[in-house]
Amino acid sequence: MCGIIGYNGKRIDTLKILIDGLNSLEYRGYDSSGIAFKTNKINIIKSVGKVCELEKKIDSNIKTNIGIGHTRWATHGKVSELNSHPHNVGDITIVHNGIIENFKDIRNDLLKQNYKFNTETDTEVACALIDYYYKKYKDIKIALNHFEKKVRGSFALAIMVNNNDNLYAIRKNSPLIIAKNKDGNYISSDSIAVSKYSNNILYLEENVIAEISAKSVKLFNKDLKEIKPKFTKIDISKEDADKCGYAHYMLKEIHDEPRVFKNTTNQFIYNQIESLLKDMPNFTKYNNIHIVACGSAYHAGLVGKYLIEEYASIPVTVEIASEYRYKKPFYNKKTLVIVVSQSGETADTLAALRMANDDNIDTLGIVNVETSTISRESKMVIYLKAGKEIAVATTKAYLAQITVFALIALNIAIKNKTLSEKEINTILNDINKLPVYLEEIIKQDIYQIIATNIYKNDNIFLIGRGIDYALAMEGALKLKEISYINCQGYAAGELKHGTISLIEKNTPVIGILTDDNISEKTISNLEEVKSRGALIVGITNDTKINNFDYLISIPKIHKLLQPILTILPLQIISYEVAKLRKCDIDKPKNLAKSVTVE
Ligand code: M6R
Numbered sequence: 027m028c029g030i031i032g033y034n035g036k037r038i039d040t041l042k043i044l045i046d047g048l049n050s051l052e053y054r055g056y057d058s059s060g061i062a063f064k065t066n067k068i069n070i071i072k073s074v075g076k077v078c079e080l081e082k083k084i085d086s087n088i089k090t091n092i093g094i095g096h097t098r099w100a101t102h103g104k105v106s107e108l109n110s111h112p113h114n115v116g117d118i119t120i121v122h123n124g125i126i127e128n129f130k131d132i133r134n135d136l137l138k139q140n141y142k143f144n145t146e147t148d149t150e151v152a153c154a155l156i157d158y159y160y161k162k163y164k165d166i167k168i169a170l171n172h173f174e175k176k177v178r179g180s181f182a183l184a185i186m187v188n189n190n191d192n193l194y195a196i197r198k199n200s201p202l203i204i205a206k207n208k209d210g211n212y213i214s215s216d217s218i219a220v221s222k223y224s225n226n227i228l229y230l231e232e233n234v235i236a237e238i239s240a241k242s243v244k245l246f247n248k249d250l251k252e253i254k255p256k257f258t259k260i261d262i263s264k265e266d267a268d269k270c271g272y273a274h275y276m277l278k279e280i281h282d283e284p285r286v287f288k289n290t291t292n293q294f295i296y297n298q299i300e301s302l303l304k305d306m307p308n309f310t311k312y313n314n315i316h317i318v319a320c321g322s323a324y325h326a327g328l329v330g331k332y333l334i335e336e337y338a339s340i341p342v343t344v345e346i347a348s349e350y351r352y353k354k355p356f357y358n359k360k361t362l363v364i365v366v367s368q369s370g371e372t373a374d375t376l377a378a379l380r381m382a383n384d385d386n387i388d389t390l391g392i393v394n395v396e397t398s399t400i401s402r403e404s405k406m407v408i409y410l411k412a413g414k415e416i417a418v419a420t421t422k423a424y425l426a427q428i429t430v431f432a433l434i435a436l437n438i439a440i441k442n443k444t445l446s447e448k449e450i451n452t453i454l455n456d457i458n459k460l461p462v463y464l465e466e467i468i469k470q471d472i473y474q475i476i477a478t479n480i481y482k483n484d485n486i487f488l489i490g491r492g493i494d495y496a497l498a499m500e501g502a503l504k505l506k507e508i509s510y511i512n513c514q515g516y517a518a519g520e521l522k523h524g525t526i527s528l529i530e531k532n533t534p535v536i537g538i539l540t541d542d543n544i545s546e547k548t549i550s551n552l553e554e555v556k557s558r559g560a561l562i563v564g565i566t567n568d569t570k571i572n573n574f575d576y577l578i579s580i581p582k583i584h585k586l587l588q589p590i591l592t593i594l595p596l597q598i599i600s601y602e603v604a605k606l607r608k609c610d611i612d613k614p615k616n617l618a619k620s621v622t623v624e
Pocket of ligand 1: 419
């Protein structure tokens with residue numbers, strides 16, 4: 027959620043490295059930021075707001091070769107300069123991602139040791155605890171070792187120590203990487219912040235202390251024995267980290283979707299059906315599936331449930347990870363637990379995965395970030411191949427998630443012979459045509475017209491039945507998160523059981539109708555709200571339906587693939603509405619790209 031950057035090397039423009047890094051991390055959390063750097067002492071500069079506010083406070087003439095920086099997404103303590111990082115206590119200065127769960131107890135203990143606290147944060151307590159152990163043992167590595175044993179929760183820490191020319195790093199349940207090049211060594215919570223300098227990356231393991239000097243990276247295990255660092259070359263595409271001329275990352279990522287669909291499917295369909303069957307896990311051995319995820323990934327799971335149940339006849343339950351991890355799981359030896367995550371670091375999803383792994387249940391991660399913890403810890407993994415997603419509101423990763431679910435359903439259907447050869451060929455043909463259809467949908471100019479007519483409303487409803495209901499929920503989340511309009515995705519038949527009382531003159535109701543078998547029912551529900559004054563927008567693949575105030579027509583393809591087209595207009599409408607409302611589209615308020623706390 028927050029972002030960490032650190033540098034120790036021979037370059038003297040460290041402040042530029044820190045600010046550049048913070049700018050690229052800002053998408054992860056952005057209510058305040060700060061840096062610490064060494065001259066003849068450790069200096070700290072912080073600011074509330076965007077990184078550009080911090081930048082204004084920094085004298086670009088300052089030369090230093092060592093420093094750390096942080097973008098904060100507040101968890102403990104309000105958004106303020108005081109609460110923002112870095113924090114300093116005694117000889118220790120730190121930046122921290124994560125939450126120290128037992129910080130109140132530690133704080134009480136430290137108060138008895140005469141420590142005083144100026145902030146409401148768990149981070150200041152963490153800093154004081156390290157200082158306490160450092161003063162006690164006179165050795166920073168021993169101090170960090172004791173710190174790791176004492177605290178509960180999650181942390182990724184970059185640490186500076188008075189009168190010590192090294193940086194230190196430790197982590198638990200929150201990612202941290204170290205990168206190196208001939209100029210020096212870098213620490214970050216996300217490889218994107220160092221992609222300009224190096225693709226030679228070390229993923230710091232838990233319970234390992236990193237000592238980073240200007241020239242070397244040394245690692246120490248929990249017994250403080252030195253262990254060999256393992257750097258790997260990773261592929262960080264510059265194009266992914268760039269807006270490529272688009273006004274926003276979200277718009278660029280929407281335009282990426284035709285290419286993403288090809289990348290996702292090409293992993294499995296390069297040799298017609300044979301490759302699809304060969305390269306996927308063997309799903310036919312499971313008699314039930316649990317899909318566990320958060321936010322949009324959870325909505326993708328709902329689409330997955332419809333597709334797998336319809337085409338593969340395996341019962342699927344879809345659960346929100348923060349609920350699943352604390353309830354009694356009803357799985358058996360033939361259960362597959364699928365966790366879905368763009369970032370691969372979502373704390374609740376990771377906890378659900380670990381729970382299933384601990385219970386010896388087969389687990390499959392559907393993940394975008396290939397180097398993430400969920401990728402590494404899932405017993406089986408399918409990558410989304412969506413490329414780096416920077417906008418907080420997910421678009422292309424969601425599209426890749428529902429694409430993977432369509433491929434899983436197809437894989438099982440082929441193996442179980444629940445689809446005819448003719449239908450399989452239709453699906454394979456549609457897969458080939460789909461990128462062009464996506465391009466055509468993007469090019470339509472109806473979205474701005476619709477946005478102009480709905481953007482001033484306080485409430486918007488999206489309704490659908492079956493798989494269209496799952497898409498309505500995702501469309502509503504998209505609108506909510508970037509345009510701050512109260513928006514609900516509803517099962518079309520359910521409105522009249524209460525919610526219809528909210529319909530007033532001109533309340534927008536967006537109906538999604540892509541399934542011939544039930545479209546008529548949804549049309550009746552739209553008529554019901556229209557007669558109460560609602561403004562009706564229809565998204566349909568049925569050329570015969572046209573009784574809407576505004577109509578978005580999308581191509582009709584096989585039902586297994588239809589959601590991949592249907593979601594696109596919803597994403598574009600959200601973007602256009604947020605633009606008209608002058609919202610910060612890529613960094614909506616209160617949100618963070620990767621939710622690494624509970
Ligand atoms: O990285 P993940 O896919 O695990 O993230 C899950 C949710 O936090 C995420 O989908 C969130 O709902 C997005 N902001 C939605 O656009």
